[in-house]
Amino acid sequence: xxxxxxxPQSMFIQEGEDVSMxxxxxSIFNTWLWYKQDPGEGPVxxxxxYKAGELTSNGRLTAQFGITRKDSFLNxxxxxPSDVGIYFCAGQYSGGGADGLTFGKGTHLIIQP
Amino acid sequence: NAxxxxxxxxxxxxxxxSMTLLCAQDMNHEYMYWYRQDPGMGLRLIHxxxxxxxxxxxxVPDGYNVSRLKKQNFLxxxxxxxxxxxxxxxxxxxxxxxxxxxxxEQYFGPGTRLTVT
Numbered sequence: 415x416x417x418x419x420x421x422p423q424s425m426f427i428q429e430g431e432d433v434s435m436x437x438x439x440x441s442i443f444n445t446w447l448w449y450k451q452d453p454g455e456g457p458v459x460x461x462x463x464y465k466a467g468e469l470t471s472n473g474r475l476t477a478q479f480g481i482t483r484k485d486s487f488l489n490x491x492x493x494x495p496s497d498v499g500i501y502f503c504a505g506q507y508s509g510g511g512a513d514g515l516t517f518g519k520g521t522h523l524i525i526q527p
Numbered sequence: 528n529a530x531x532x533x534x535x536x537x538x539x540x541x542x543x544x545s546m547t548l549l550c551a552q553d554m555n556h557e558y559m560y561w562y563r564q565d566p567g568m569g570l571r572l573i574h575x576x577x578x579x580x581x582x583x584x585x586x587v588p589d590g591y592n593v594s595r596l597k598k599q600n601f602l603x604x605x606x607x608x609x610x611x612x613x614x615x616x617x618x619x620x621x622x623x624x625x626x627x628x629x630x631x632e633q634y635f636g637p638g639t640r641l642t643v644t
Contacts, residue, residue: 445631447631447632447633449635454637454638455637455638456531456617456619456635456636456637456638457570457617457635458635459632459633459634462631462632502569502570504633506631515572515631515633517569517570517571518569519567519568519569520569
């Protein structure tokens with residue numbers, strides 16, 4: 415099946431720093447989504463992207479749909495302690511049906527006080 | 528509006544036992560999904576449903592069965608549990624998109640942590 419390469423696997427940052435993570439694929443994707451998962455909870459949708467080049471913000475979070483349609487980026491500005499968690503990218507690849515949502519393996523964000 | 532709910536939250540089974548996980552959504556979504564989440568593996572699709580009365584296999588369907596008798600409920604069954612099925616199980620749902628397929632914006636439940644000994 416399709417695979418997404420999400421990096422970095424984990425990040426140790428100081429509170430107040432900006433964060434960047436990305437997701438890449440060898441296939442063209444039609445939709446990109448970013449989720450956050452807190453410990454013991456289910457993933458929560460943060461941002462959905464539908465067009466190549468699209469840049470969308472949700473508070474301090476900004477995500478972009480890469481122009482090649484094979485990648486997406488998530489930035490978090492001025493990180494705060496509640497940003498800690500696992501961030502997943504997910505994509506719907508071109509030609510995929512109702513099951514066509516593929517997930518990355520996640521980026522663990524750890525914030526040091 | 529509770530969104531997606533899952534019962535139970537935790538369960539311990541012995542090898543060979545059976546059980547059913549229940550997922551319910553109150554958003555009138557057409558599409559429902561069952562995933563399992565294992566360390567280092569991300570989320571993997573087990574089965575999904577495109578509407579009431581329909582089911583289809585996902586990436587890792589072996590050892591599981593599903594049923595969608597009512598639009599709001601999606602059941603995941605393990606007929607004979609194995610230690611390899613120890614995992615966290617998530618249910619998700621999505622609404623219909625403008626083109627007739629799913630919107631791909633999936634909304635997740637809180638998960639069921641299953642341990643098979």
